[in-house]
Each structure stands twice: as structure tokens, then as C-alpha cells.
Amino acid sequence: MPDDHASSVSSALDTDIIPLGERALRSVLDHVIAVGDEAETTYLEVKSTLDMSSKAAAAKIAKFLLGSANRRPSQATRHLHGYAVLVIGAQKGGAPGVSRGTEAHELEDRLxxxxxxxxxxxxxxxxGVDSEHEVLFVIAQPPEDGQSIFPCHKGFQGSDRRDSLEDGAIYVRGTSNTRPARSGEVLALVERARGGGKPPINLEVEVLGPICRIDHVEEVLESLLDYEEEQFSKQPGPTKDLLVSTSFWPASSVFTDPGPLSAQEREKVLVAWRSRKAEHIAKGREHFLGVGLPGTGIRVVSRDRFxxxxxxxMTFHGCELLDHLHSDDADFEEAVEPVVRTQDPFQANFGYSALRPLSRDYPVSWSNRGEDAEVVLTPESFRPNVPWMSDQDDYVLLSxxxxxxxVKISWILTEDGNDAVTTGELRLPTREIADAADLFKSVFLSEG
Structure with a gap:
């Protein structure tokens, strides 16, 4: 078998690794530098250099991926858990690399x-090799029983006949190259396609971080708003005795200095502020809990299946989601709306913490739907037996x-190109209930 020959020349490479992540890829690179072209096998190809912006480079990479996709699963899984790797920018004795700047999405468009x-x-x-060069790795996924044959969809005529592609041709990986399939190999791929649909998905889902509980939040915020109104109604600058009389000890600077307002103006401002009290509580609650409670994330593992x-x-039944905010974003006036906001003449009155720097293709979104909370994950893939984790600073999860x-958690998974729907359910304990008054003091009123 070709793989047996490959093993004899690549014994220095641990082929039981999954070639994902820098540590695994560096071991592949070290092997290529050690043995050069002798490293090439059914699961590993080497290009010492390529002009990544050229049509020829795209055709060579496409040929490698086509050949890798048209492998038999039983043979592919003997090495690198079925993955195949194309190394670009390395050779025996060194890794000069190729020019930096190749982006995955641009390469996909060209392929x-x-x-x-x-x-x-x-x-x-x-x-990275240096400030201008890097070694690139194109990693083909393990083939699966039930997959169709993958033909080439576009021709290319290179200066070297071996680099050419034919529209409709079927390419396979040989011992150390990619070539057109022979009749027996085509029949073997037909049998692969008859091997049934994709195996069922076995997903392990874990919640990272707590499902929080907290009580009397609205009551605490309402009492603080009442105190804000009381201070506004009096002369500016509450005394120490007045602060002692409340269960909260905010610094006097956080309360409003109304400035030179007439009695009529003060009453008008106060009436308008009172009319929006429910809105102030809702907004203050969101900010308070966003900075005061820890974030939650999700960990997913797909067992033996890409x-x-x-x-x-994911639906968290009977739960609520709030945007998680960094503790440095804690702002008393965002939690307790003043009757008149203090104004800094050199700074616009705008909450920059409300800006969430999420890219258009960020793989996590969250929302509240009725009485339930919903988190949607759309990563590029779930790799076999490789944990995928979302960040724990996206949102706060609250019962x-x-x-x-x-609380009960149910989930529904669909896969691109697969009509099957996979579902699951779990129940997780909630965190010990927090005291809203104590939490508010620790977030906004603690010294230092």
C-alpha cells in the first residue's frame, strides 16, 4: 500500500496528531524541513514556493484539495485522523516562506x-517566518462514507502539464502527488458514495460560566432613584448625616449638581424625569447586571464527526440574556439616572461602552424570545473531537x-448540505442567589 511506503520515510512525524493549531502545524513543518520532498505522501504535500496571487497557485491548491477529498475514509484515517496537509513555503533545510497577506476568504473565492x-x-x-514572509498550510478535511465524488469544475492549462486541470476530471492522491483517477479508483469512490448518508452527529454541549440568580434588583434601583429625587429636591450638596440615613454610601459627586436652574425649571425637569422612571429602572438594571455579573459561554465537541x-x-428556558460589560465600564449614572446629568464640556454625553465591536461574521448572536433566552452559534465548522468554545464576555445569563x-436547556443543530436535524436537552443548576444591594455596593460604591 502507498501508505506503508509513506510510513517508512516519515517515521519522524507523529501521524496520530490532528494537524490543527500552531503546535501541530509546527511539528509538520519541522518534519518537512528535516526530509524535504521525501515527506510527501497521500496525506502530505509540499510546495517550496508559490506566488499566492497567481492563477497557477490557485489551480495547484485546488488540485491538492480535490485529490484529498477523493480518498477512501478507511485509508485516510490511518494518518492524521484523516486530514491531509499542503505545506507552502518550506523545503529541506529551511522555510523561506511566501509573502504575507494571503487571506482565507480570498483564497476560498479563487478556489x-x-x-x-x-x-x-x-x-x-x-x-510566521519574518516580518514579510510566512509558511502557509492548507488542511483538507477527512473524507467520509456517503460523500459523493468531487470532480474538477473548471479547466486550467499551466506551463507544466502536471499542474493542469481538466473540467470534469476526477483527481486522487497518489503516493506523493495528485493525479487523475484510474478506473478502479473511480469505482471505489462510487462505493464510497453508496456507503450511506453522513453518520449521525453526536454533539456534547457544555455551558461555561454560571446561570445567575439575583432578587430585588428593581426595588434597589427604585430606592436609589427615590434618593436621587430627594437630593435634587433639596439644596445641592447633601451632608454626611443625610448619607448615613440611607443604606447606600455613594460619593456626593455622583449626585447631580443642578446648576443655576429656576424653581420652575427644576420642577419641569423633575416631572419629566419622574415620567420616565420605569425606563430609568429598566436601563439601569441592564447596566448594573451587565457589569456586576459574570459572563457565560458555550463549549461544543462533535464526537468523531466533522x-x-x-x-x-440553544434555548435557555425561563432565562434572560443581558450584554456583558467590563467592570471598568461601571458608571453610576448609567445605573441610577440622575435628574440632570453632569456635563463635561470637553466630552460628548455618549456611552461608548454600548458599542460592541463585533464583526459581521461573528459566530455568536443572542436575544430574548418571550420568557426564554436564545443563543445562536454559527462557526465555520465543528472539527472532530476538537472543542469549540465561545467567549465568556459576550452575555450574562440570568434565571x-x-x-x-x-434550568432546562434545549438545542437544535442543522448542518450545511445535510437535511438531518439533531436535537438535545440538558438541565443545569443555577448559581447561588446574589443579594442585589450587596452586589450594587461592590460594583459602584466600593472604595478604590
Whole structure:
């Protein structure tokens, strides 16, 4: 078998690794530098250099991916857990790299005409050489029983006949190159396609961080607003005795200096402020809990199965989601709306913490739907047995019932190109209930 020969020349490479992440890719690179072209096998190809902006480079990469996708799963899984790797910018004795600047999405756009719309996703990695050069890695996914044959969708005539592509041709990985399939190999791929649909998805879902509980938030905020109104109604500058009389000890500077307002103006401002009291409480609650409670994330592992472009919807029943804010964003006036806001003549009155720097393709979104909270995950893929984790600073997860000792979580997963729907359910304990008054003091009124 070709793989047996490959093993004899690549014994220095641990082929039981999953070639994802810098540590694994660096071990592949070290092997290529050690043995050069002898490293090439059915699962590893090497290009010492490529002009990544050229049509020839796109055709060579497409040819490698087509050949890797047209492997038999039983043979592919013997090495690198079924993955195949193209190393670009390395050779025996060194890694000169290629010019920096190649972006995965741009490369995908250039490869799509050759690969076709149903071609599996691939991974893209890089290791820097210097400020201007890097080694690139194109990583093909493990083939699966039930997959169709992947033909080339566009021709290309290179200066070297070996680099040419033919529209409609079927390419496979040989011992150390990619070539047109022979009749027996085509029949083997037909059998692969008859091997049934994709295996069922076995997903492990874990919630990272707490499901919080807190009570009497509205009451605490309402008492603080009442205190704000009381201070506004008096002469500016409350005395120490007045502060002692309340259960909160905010610095006098956080309360409003109304400035030179007439009695009529003061009454008008106060009436307008009172009319929006419910809105002030709702906004203050969101800011208070966003900075005061820890964030929550999600960890997903797909067991022994690659999931392409997953769409995972998680519903936290009887829960609420709030945007998580950094503790440095804590602002007393955002939690307790003053009757008249203090104005800094050199700063616009705008809450910059409200700006969330999320990219258009950020793989996590969250919202409240009725009495439930919903988190939607749309990463590029779930890799076999490789944990995928969302950040824990996106949102705060809160049980709507402060007395609930646990909450139910249900999820629905769909996969691009797969009509099957996978569902699951779990129940998780909630965090010990927090005291709203104590939490407010620790967030906004603690010294230092």
C-alpha cells in the first residue's frame, strides 16, 4: 500500500496528531524541513514556493484539495485522523516562506470555481517566518462514507502539464502527488458514495460560566432613584448625616449638581424625569447586571464527526440574556439616572461602552424570545473531537425565577448540505442567589 511506503520515510512525524493549531502545524513543518520532498505522501504535500496571487497557485491548491477529498475514509484515517496537509513555503533545510497577506476568504473565492459549490470546507493555517514572509498550510478535511465524488469544475492549462486541470476530471492522491483517477479508483469512490448518508452527529454541549440568580434588583434601583429625587429636591450638596440615613454610601459627586436652574425649571425637569422612571429602572438594571455579573459561554465537541457550517440554536428556558460589560465600564449614572446629568464640556454625553465591536461574521448572536433566552452559534465548522468554545464576555445569563435551582436547556443543530436535524436537552443548576444591594455596593460604591 502507498501508505506503508509513506510510513517508512516519515517515521519522524507523529501521524496520530490532528494537524490543527500552531503546535501541530509546527511539528509538520519541522518534519518537512528535516526530509524535504521525501515527506510527501497521500496525506502530505509540499510546495517550496508559490506566488499566492497567481492563477497557477490557485489551480495547484485546488488540485491538492480535490485529490484529498477523493480518498477512501478507511485509508485516510490511518494518518492524521484523516486530514491531509499542503505545506507552502518550506523545503529541506529551511522555510523561506511566501509573502504575507494571503487571506482565507480570498483564497476560498479563487478556489470555488475549481471545487464547485458542494465541496467540503477546508482549514487554513500560517506560521510566521519574518516580518514579510510566512509558511502557509492548507488542511483538507477527512473524507467520509456517503460523500459523493468531487470532480474538477473548471479547466486550467499551466506551463507544466502536471499542474493542469481538466473540467470534469476526477483527481486522487497518489503516493506523493495528485493525479487523475484510474478506473478502479473511480469505482471505489462510487462505493464510497453508496456507503450511506453522513453518520449521525453526536454533539456534547457544555455551558461555561454560571446561570445567575439575583432578587430585588428593581426595588434597589427604585430606592436609589427615590434618593436621587430627594437630593435634587433639596439644596445641592447633601451632608454626611443625610448619607448615613440611607443604606447606600455613594460619593456626593455622583449626585447631580443642578446648576443655576429656576424653581420652575427644576420642577419641569423633575416631572419629566419622574415620567420616565420605569425606563430609568429598566436601563439601569441592564447596566448594573451587565457589569456586576459574570459572563457565560458555550463549549461544543462533535464526537468523531466533522460538521460543516453548523447552525446551533440553544434555548435557555425561563432565562434572560443581558450584554456583558467590563467592570471598568461601571458608571453610576448609567445605573441610577440622575435628574440632570453632569456635563463635561470637553466630552460628548455618549456611552461608548454600548458599542460592541463585533464583526459581521461573528459566530455568536443572542436575544430574548418571550420568557426564554436564545443563543445562536454559527462557526465555520465543528472539527472532530476538537472543542469549540465561545467567549465568556459576550452575555450574562440570568434565571428569570430567582428561586429556580436549575434550568432546562434545549438545542437544535442543522448542518450545511445535510437535511438531518439533531436535537438535545440538558438541565443545569443555577448559581447561588446574589443579594442585589450587596452586589450594587461592590460594583459602584466600593472604595478604590
Amino acid at each position: 470555488r470555481p475549481y471545487l464547485g459549490p458542494q465541496f467540503p470546507a477546508f482549514e487554513f493555517g500560517r506560521i 460538521v460543516a457550517k453548523p447552525h446551533l440554536v 428569570r425565577d430567582p428561586d429556580a435551582s436549575s
